[in-house]
Amino acid sequence: MVEEEFARFERRGVVTVVPRSATGRRLGHDPAQLSRVPVEEFLPAPGVVDRLADAFTREGLDVEARTGVGLTVAGDNARIAEVFGSPVVPVRNKYIRGSVRHELTAPGALRSRLLPELIAEVRVPRSGFELTVDAAPPLPRTDRCLRLPEDAVRVAGAESLHAAGIRGDGVRVVMVDTGLYAHPHHRAHGYTTSVVPAVTGLDPAADERGHGTAMSALLLAVAPRAELTMVKMANEAFSFPLAAFQRAVSLEPDVVSCSWGTLREEPQLHLEVADAVRRGITVLFAAGNGSTDRPSAMFQSVATPGALTVGGVHVGPDGRRRASDLASSYRSAVFPGRSVPDLSGPCGTLPNGDYIVFPTQPGCLFDRRNSAYDGTAPDDGWLVSSGTSGATAYAAGVVALAVQRGLGRGRALRAEDLADACLPVTEGVTSTGDVCGGVCPNEAVGLGLLTAGPHGP
Numbered sequence: 001m002v003e004e005e006f007a008r009f010e011r012r013g014v015v016t017v018v019p020r021s022a023t024g025r026r027l028g029h030d031p032a033q034l035s036r037v038p039v040e041e042f043l044p045a046p047g048v049v050d051r052l053a054d055a056f057t058r059e060g061l062d063v064e065a066r067t068g069v070g071l072t073v074a075g076d077n078a079r080i081a082e083v084f085g086s087p088v089v090p091v092r093n094k095y096i097r098g099s100v101r102h103e104l105t106a107p108g109a110l111r112s113r114l115l116p117e118l119i120a121e122v123r124v125p126r127s128g129f130e131l132t133v134d135a136a137p138p139l140p141r142t143d144r145c146l147r148l149p150e151d152a153v154r155v156a157g158a159e160s161l162h163a164a165g166i167r168g169d170g171v172r173v174v175m176v177d178t179g180l181y182a183h184p185h186h187r188a189h190g191y192t193t194s195v196v197p198a199v200t201g202l203d204p205a206a207d208e209r210g211h212g213t214a215m216s217a218l219l220l221a222v223a224p225r226a227e228l229t230m231v232k233m234a235n236e237a238f239s240f241p242l243a244a245f246q247r248a249v250s251l252e253p254d255v256v257s258c259s260w261g262t263l264r265e266e267p268q269l270h271l272e273v274a275d276a277v278r279r280g281i282t283v284l285f286a287a288g289n290g291s292t293d294r295p296s297a298m299f300q301s302v303a304t305p306g307a308l309t310v311g312g313v314h315v316g317p318d319g320r321r322r323a324s325d326l327a328s329s330y331r332s333a334v335f336p337g338r339s340v341p342d343l344s345g346p347c348g349t350l351p352n353g354d355y356i357v358f359p360t361q362p363g364c365l366f367d368r369r370n371s372a373y374d375g376t377a378p379d380d381g382w383l384v385s386s387g388t389s390g391a392t393a394y395a396a397g398v399v400a401l402a403v404q405r406g407l408g409r410g411r412a413l414r415a416e417d418l419a420d421a422c423l424p425v426t427e428g429v430t431s432t433g434d435v436c437g438g439v440c441p442n443e444a445v446g447l448g449l450l451t452a453g454p455h456g457p
Contacts, residue, residue: 128241149221168223177212210364222397257396288328312347323428345391
């Protein structure tokens with residue numbers, strides 16, 4: 001399978017095209033500008049993206065994804081090289097253990113021979129990574145696992161809302177993740193879902209890693225009548241998070257859930273996120289399971305201003321809430337004054353985060369890998385895991401309920417909109433060393449554990 005994926009993207013190149021802004025201002029590799037400059041300053045003039053898309057299409061290339069901010073363009077590598085000056089080829093990431101992951105690289109400089117006056121930059125897209133826990137010998141299990149959907153509903157305190165018909169009806173949610181397998185669990189609960197691939201070559205019927213299928217089950221447990229579209233960003237070896245986010249925005253959703261980060265910096269993603277928020281889309285990103293947004297690190301969490309970042313809280317069988325020692329918390333190295341997380345969702349603890357029973361694609365990467373320590377079989381379509389990935393999917397479900405209730409009235413929700421629905425968490429320490437310190441809000445969990453509780457008058 002991995003060999004077939006490599007051959008496919010060896011032949012087919014993918015590039016990010018960044019249009020020149022109408023003001024002449026460039027984000028470049030300095031996304032911190034988004035903290036002090038309105039996002040509109042970085043947007044191209046009306047019609048520019050359409051002109052570029054038409055020009056590339058006439059040259060036999062495919063516009064895989066596009067927004068008002070930029071484009072993802074793909075095609076046969078000979079054509080990519082002819083239009084952009086270099087092919088874009090896959091290379092193995094040598095630092096990721098436990099699975100084969102490839103990234104893209106351009107042997108030569110990338111520049112467009114078409115409409116160069118309209119283009120600020122052509123880039124190789126970064127790969128992404130789903131937020132998981134490294135396998136390790138398990139400790140004796142003392143806390144029972146959460147079962148879906150009932151335990152997610154209980155933790156969220158959503159029983160009364162569900163009984164009153166607040167179940168996410170009419171709310172358009174997009175999850176950007178590894179895919180969504182047609183699992184019997186989803187069919188049994190009558191969930192409404194669809195799958196769109198981020199780029200050509202990704203099979204929408206498969207979830208080779210299995211992460212997205214699992215995360216969708218948690219989101220839908222909380223908001224079972226949300227209209228969920230999965231934008232499949234990855235197969236087993238390759239991932240295209242920027243293209244996937246662009247596809248997500250083009251679907252005009254109310255909510256976008258992102259339980260992943262990027263390998264190395266991806267400045268253009270911050271611009272896409274900031275513009276999505278400007279357009280009224282509530283965007284959620286996982287805080288990370290040990291990762292931060294330190295620019296020199298390979299594994300980058302995403303803390304774009306305006307997005308809701310989600311940390312982790314472990315809720316024990318007795319209801320005791322503690323900051324998860326698996327979850328990240330940090331002061332952003334990219335955006336001065338930005339503290340992560342804004343709020344938190346349910347999350348397991350070290351060493352494995354084995355906390356929630358998830359459905360997944362039988363025999364997928366996660367099914368095989370997690371079976372070494374979670375008590376499930378490697379091909380049964382079930383795994384036990386968690387992390388800030390699950391916390392984010394859960395939070396996105398809660399946000400979907402809030403949107404149905406009219407919170408925000410069409411604008412992107414802010415953390416303060418949800419403050420009165422957060423339960424205080426005053427104990428525990430995160431994986432990055434922040435302690436709750438007996439008070440909440442705090443730097444470990446932000447506003448606390450998000451629930452579906454009251455949203456004030």
